[in-house]
Amino acid sequence: MRHYAQPHNRDNFDKGMEKTYNPQEIENRWYRQWEQNDYFRPSGRGGAYCIMIPPPNVTGTLHMGHAFQHTLMDALIRYHRMRGDNALWQPGTDHAGIATQMVVERQLEAQGTGRKQLGRAAFIDKVWAWKEQSGGTISRQMRRLGDSPDWNRERFTMDEGLSRAVTEVFVRLHDEGLIYRGQRLVNWDPVLLTAISDLEVNSVEEKGKLWHIRYPLSGTKGHLVVATTRPETMLGDTAVAVHPEDERYRKLIGQTVELPLTGRRIPVIDDDYVDPAFGSGCVKITPGHDFNDYAVGQRHKLPIINVFTPDAKINREAPPAYQGLDRFEARKRVIADLEAAGLLEKIEEHTLKVPRGERTNSVIEPYLTNQWYVRTKPLAEPAIRAVEDGRIRFVPENWSKTYFNWMHNIEDWCISRQIWWGHRIPAWYDKDGNVYVGHNETEVRQKHELKPDVALHQDEDVLDTWFSSALWPFSTLGWPDKKPELQTFYPSSVLVTGFDIIFFWVARMIMFGLKFMDDVPFRDVYITGLIRDEHGQKMSKSKGNILDPLDLMDGIDLEALVKKRTSGLMQPEMAKKIEQNTRKAFPQGMPGYGADALRFTLASLASTGRDIRFDIQRMEGYRNFCNKLWNASRYVLMNTEDQDTGLDPKDPLELSLADRWIVSQLQITERNIGQHLNEYRFDLAATELYEFTWNEYCDWYLEFSKPLLQSAQASAAAKRGTRRTLVRVLETLLRLAHPLIPYITEELWQHIAPLAGKQGATIMLQSYPESDPGKIDDKAAADIGWLKQFVTGVRRIRAEMNIAPAKLLPVIVQGGTAQESALLAQYSEYLSSLAKLESLTPLAADAATPESAIALAGEMKILIPLAGLIDKSAELKRLDRELQRFRHEQEQIGNQLQNKNFTDKAPPEVIGKKRERLHELERALGDLQRQAERIKSL
C-alpha cells in the first residue's frame, strides 16, 4: 500500500522513478512548486538567521562568481531553515549608477541619439524602461540555480523605501558635520565627466617617457632642469621645487624661473617632498593637476591654475596656441615647441603607474571641483573596534588584516557623481550659492525660513552607488521605520562576498551600520575566492574564457558557444584565437549537467582563502555523483516499494550487522557535515557526503543488503530491518544533502519519505539530521572492517590472477582469532556473495593445504587453491610486491623502536601503536613468506 505524503500533482509520479537521471526536467518542475508554496518565507519561529544578498546589478546577468556565492548562501539558508531557524535570505538588486547609465547611453548612441539630446528627465525614463525590460534576468537565473530567497521581500536600491533611507542618512550625517561639501582635487573621469572615488581608480603600469625640460632662470643665464612624465601640465605650473638641503639649488630658492611657452614667471621653492636623488632634483609644481603638487601648493600658498576642460582639452587659461587641444595632442605640441626652443634636454624611457577609470579605462585626471564628501575617520574608528573585539569575524581570519590596513589609512569618501542615474543629492542652492540640506525642498524652506520667492534649485549630482549599498543591511528591512523585521533580522548572521569589495562595500556597511543601528550589520564575513578558468586565468569576455553557469546547467552546442564567445568583442581580432581555444576545449559543446551538479561542484571547490580553478571535468564527476544517488534510490525503491519497511511498531524487527554499521557511519557523517557547515567548510561537507554516499552506502551497504534480502534463511524480521534501514538511511542522507543539491534530493525524497514514515510536502521544510552518538557502534564498524578486508583480499587475487569476475571461487580459510572465525561462520553468506565464492572451507591451523594464492584478513589466512586457476609466477610476483611493501614498513618501525631517544621521549601510546603494528607486520610477513616458499618449491 502506498501512502505518499500530500503528493504534488505530477505526471508519471505513480509510475516509479525514471530509469535515467534527467536533471533539467526535475529542476524546472520543483522550483515552481517551492516558490508557489511560499517555502522560502521565514517561518517566524526559531532563532533568526539572516543573509543579505550582495545585490547584483539590476540589469546584470548571472556569472560564475554569483553562482558560487549564491550556492554557498543558499546552502546556508537551507541548512538553517531545516534546523528550525527563522531563516531569511533577503534578495534584491542594485541600481549600479555608472554601469547602468553607460549601458543605456550606448544603446542611445546606437539609435543615433544621446543622453544630452534627451535631457535628464527623458533619459532617466529610458533607464527605468531598460531596468523594467532586463531587470528580471538576474532573478530568473537565480531561480534556475535553485536559490531560495524570500522573493516577497525583493528590494531595489532605488525603491521608494530605500531612497528614503538614503536621504535620511545623508541629512543626518550632514547635520552632524560628517558630510560636507568641499573644493579639492578629485579623480576625474574625462570620458564619463564625473568624479569617482579612489577605489574606482586602478593604477596600471605602463611604458612612458620621462622628459627633461629646461626652465631658464630669470634675469640671468642658465636654467634648471625638471623631469616630468606629463609635459602638457607644465602649462599650469606655478612653481619649481627643490629639496631644502640640496646644496646644488640652495641659492636659487626664492628666485624665479621663466616658465617656457607661457611667458609666466614662477618661483623656486623648497619642500621636503622633493627627492634630491631622483632626476635632476628639481620638480615642476602643478597644483591643479597633481595630488602631490596640490599639497605642496597648499603648503606654499601657490596659485592653482587649471588648464583643462572637463573632457581634458586645454582650456583658456593656457596660451592660445594650445587651447582646444586634447591632452595627448597638447603633449605632442608642447614637446615639439620645447624642442624647437632648445629647451628639451633629454627623453628617457620610463615605466610609470597610470591611473585609469574602472569603468571607462580612460586616464583619470586630478581635477579641481566641488564635491560632497563623507568624513570617514570618526566612522572608521568604531568600525575598526568591531572587528578587533570580535563582534565581526572575518572568515578566513586573515582578511581582517586587509580590512584594518585600509581602515587605518582611510581617506574621506567622495560621494557625489556627475551622472543622472542614482539618488539625487538632497541639497538645494539659492542664487547666491548658499547650500541647504534637507529631506525635501519644503522642509528646507521651513528649516531655514526661506520665503517662497527665494528660488532654490536642487543639486544636479547623484550619490555614489555604494552609498545606498552601504545601507542595504537595514534599508531592506524598512529603516528608518522601526519595523518588526528590522528588530528580528538585524544584525544579519553572515555576509558572503568577494574580497574585491571589502573596501567598496563591507567596510562601509560596517561604518554605517554601527552609526545608524548602533550594532554591527553582520556577525561573520565569509570571503570567497575568485572563480578562474581551468588554467588559473581570470574569466573575461576579452579572453573568451567565460563559462556561463546557465550553459553548464542546461548545455550549449559548440556553434552557439563559439558565437557567444566571439560576438561583441572589444578587440574583434581576438575572435579567431578564442574560437580555436573554444573548439579545442569543448569539441562537443557542453552537455548540461544540471543545477545540482554545478552547486555540488562549486561547494566542493570552496576551500577557504583560495581562488578556484573551475574544472569542468570535476563537474562531470559530480554530475555522476548525482546519478549515483539517483540509481541507489532506484535500487532502494525496487526493494522496498510495496513491501514492509517496518512502519508498524508491532512487527518484530531485527537489525543486521550491516544495518547497525551503516547507521553508525551515518551518525559520524551527520556530525562531521554539521561541523563543516558551521565552519563554512563547504568543501569538506561535500567530500563527506560524497564519500558516505558512494564509498559506504552504495559500495558496501547496498551490496550487503542484497544477499540478506535474497536469502532463503533470513527471517522476515531481519529483512524488515534491512528494508527499514535502506529506506531510513537514504531518507536521512537526502535531507543531509539537500542544502547542497536541493533538486534531486527533493525529487528522490518524494519517493522515499513515505516508505520511511515521513510526512510532509517538501524536503525543504524537514528537520536537518542530527547525529545520535548512542547509535555509533564501534563493534559493528570493526566487524564490517574485517569482512571488507576479507572480500577485498579475494578480489585482489582474482583481479591480479586475471580470473573472470563471474567465476565462482573455492576458498579455504585457516587460522584467525576466535572473533574472526565467528564472523566467518555468521557471515559466510555475505562473503560468498560479495567475493563470489563457490565454497568456503575452514581448515585447522595445522592441516595440510593445497598450493594456493594467499590473502590475509586480520590474522586469518585466505587460500585460493591454484589448481587450474592461478598462474604460479603471477602469484609469486604479487606476493613479492606485497612482501616488499611490508618489509619496508617493518624496517622503518623497527629502526624507530630501536632508537632509544624515541622510546624514551615519545608518548607511550604512540610507542604502543608502533609495537602493535610491528607484530602485525611480522605475523603477516611470516605467513606470506612461508606461502611464497611453498609455491616456489613446487
Place this chain on the structure above:
RNA sequence: GGGUGCUUAGCUCAGUUGGUAGAGCAUCGCCCUUACAAGGCGAGGGUCGCAGGUUCGACCCCUGCAGCACCCACCA
C-alpha cells in the same frame, strides 16, 4: 616600497593539538554481474618548491631563499 596568499600524484585540490601522505579526474588491466558503463572490481603513480633550524620524530612549527598570484602606496 609595504602587505597577503599559494607551491603536495599527470591535472584540480584535501591534509584537522607535529607520529613520515589522501580524494576526484586522468592512466593501465579485467568485466555490459538483474540500482547505476554517467557503472563495477583491481593496479600503478608523490625525495609534500629549495636550504637550514627546533624535535625522538616535520607536509604541518621557526628562519632564509626562489617562483607564481593578488592587494595597498603620491616618487616627478
